Amino acid sequence: MAVHSSQIYFDHAATTPMVQPAIDALTAQLLKTGNASSLHSTGRSIRKELEEARESIAKAAGCSAIDVIFTGTGTEADNLAIKGLYWLGAKAGKNIIITSTFEHHAVMDPIKWLQEHEGATVIEIPVSKTGSLDLTALQAAVTQHGAKVAFISIIHANNEIGTVQPIDQVVKIAGGIPVHSDAVQSFGKIDFNFNQLGLTAATISAHKVGGPLGVAALILKKGVNIEPVLHGGGQERDIRSGTFNAPGIIAFASAASNAMIHMQARDAKIRKLKSLLITKVLAAVPDAWVNGQSENSLPGVVNITFPGSDNEGLLLLLDMAGIACSTGSACSAGVHRPSHVLMAIGLTEDETTSSLRFSLGESNTEEEIDKLAAVIASVVEKSKSAANKKVSK
Numbered sequence: 001m002a003v004h005s006s007q008i009y010f011d012h013a014a015t016t017p018m019v020q021p022a023i024d025a026l027t028a029q030l031l032k033t034g035n036a037s038s039l040h041s042t043g044r045s046i047r048k049e050l051e052e053a054r055e056s057i058a059k060a061a062g063c064s065a066i067d068v069i070f071t072g073t074g075t076e077a078d079n080l081a082i083k084g085l086y087w088l089g090a091k092a093g094k095n096i097i098i099t100s101t102f103e104h105h106a107v108m109d110p111i112k113w114l115q116e117h118e119g120a121t122v123i124e125i126p127v128s129k130t131g132s133l134d135l136t137a138l139q140a141a142v143t144q145h146g147a148k149v150a151f152i153s154i155i156h157a158n159n160e161i162g163t164v165q166p167i168d169q170v171v172k173i174a175g176g177i178p179v180h181s182d183a184v185q186s187f188g189k190i191d192f193n194f195n196q197l198g199l200t201a202a203t204i205s206a207h208k209v210g211g212p213l214g215v216a217a218l219i220l221k222k223g224v225n226i227e228p229v230l231h232g233g234g235q236e237r238d239i240r241s242g243t244f245n246a247p248g249i250i251a252f253a254s255a256a257s258n259a260m261i262h263m264q265a266r267d268a269k270i271r272k273l274k275s276l277l278i279t280k281v282l283a284a285v286p287d288a289w290v291n292g293q294s295e296n297s298l299p300g301v302v303n304i305t306f307p308g309s310d311n312e313g314l315l316l317l318l319d320m321a322g323i324a325c326s327t328g329s330a331c332s333a334g335v336h337r338p339s340h341v342l343m344a345i346g347l348t349e350d351e352t353t354s355s356l357r358f359s360l361g362e363s364n365t366e367e368e369i370d371k372l373a374a375v376i377a378s379v380v381e382k383s384k385s386a387a388n389k390k391v392s393k
């Protein structure tokens with residue numbers, strides 16, 4: 001696997017290079033023709049491989065093959081879960097959604113849409129300064145509103161700060177209310193087991209684990225028959241119509257299996273690099289601080305505030321120095337808006353726009369961390385004088 005540019009790539013949470021087994025699987029599939037829904041033997045042969053891929057992904061995610069519904073993206077799977085579970089609940093007179101203050105936009109925005117267009121009531125559970133869900137507030141919301149709650153959606157590992165939420169406890173508190181979790185950043189990187197967690201629905205995406213872009217899955221417990229968003233050929237339990245992306249799905253399965261095999265070794269390597277990055281960057285910029293880390297965090301994601309700087313300026317200056325990182329999630333990076341995740345853990349608006357996310361992957365090295373450490377102080381100084389922002393801590 002490789003990053004196809006000479007840049008030092010610290011943006012693996014946005015997307016990470018495809019792993020070789022996934023590249024091999026994809027290449028082999030692209031040379032084949034056949035619609036996996038066709039009844040002739042060409043179609044049946046692709047379908048067989050696709051169903052084997054579904055089995056592999058189910059094994060990696062700790063669910064049954066029947067629970068796996070393939071989609072085009074994680075964003076699509078999140079939208080499908082949020083709207084589908086809401087509409088299912090609404091049929092039984094339930095119009096409350098419980099979620100957190102630091103979900104990904106792919107969860108937050110369909111929830112907002114349901115609030116604006118379908119009369120949903122939304123309860124947002126706060127998170128602590130270290131980036132952990134307030135379980136007491138969750139318990140109180142469930143106790144008070146339980147009978148009217150359509151579903152609960154809590155992110156498993158946050159994409160901007162990397163903290164991991166105790167989904168098993170969320171499910172316990174939910175006491176039978178359906179729970180969805182966005183596991184796009186956690187799947188394949190840390191333990192994630194759908195059945196053991198007791199989830200009703202979860203979202204995973206191939207391009208975050210070394211698979212191709214444009215293929216993902218909603219894991220939805222068999223028997224939970226949500227309304228589709230797309231109507232058409234009736235594929236995927238009639239929940240997600242559309243011709244199967246067999247090459248993408250088969251390559252996704254290769255990436256998922258590869259991630260499971262190498263998880264422990266990869267975890268140890270990347271955590272060591274992250275801790276080195278934190279130590280060296282904080283030594284170079286003593287007034288910088290790390291946001292929301294806890295014991296229970298993703299191995300490779302770290303978010304750092306450089307007070308007084310402007311993160312867009314920082315990003316561009318680092319880019320010129322040959323280093324790629326991010327101002328937050330890739331989606332909010334396109335539009336320069338303060339990160340709702342960082343605000344949820346207590347940063348001021350000014351501090352959120354002085355923060356960068358570095359996300360590490362398999363291809364990173366200690367030498368690359370050293371190169372970052374060598375330039376970060378001067379880059380921050382340049383950005384500060386350009387931004388001329390008041391330092392607020």
Ligand SMILES: Cc1ncc(COP(=O)(O)O)c(C=O)c1O
Pocket residue numbers: 013014072073074075076078104106155157158159182184185205206216329330
């Ligand atoms: C936590 C989380 N959820 C959902 C998504 C969206 O996934 P996709 O890029 O497959 O649409 C992302 C991507 O950045 C993510 O980090």
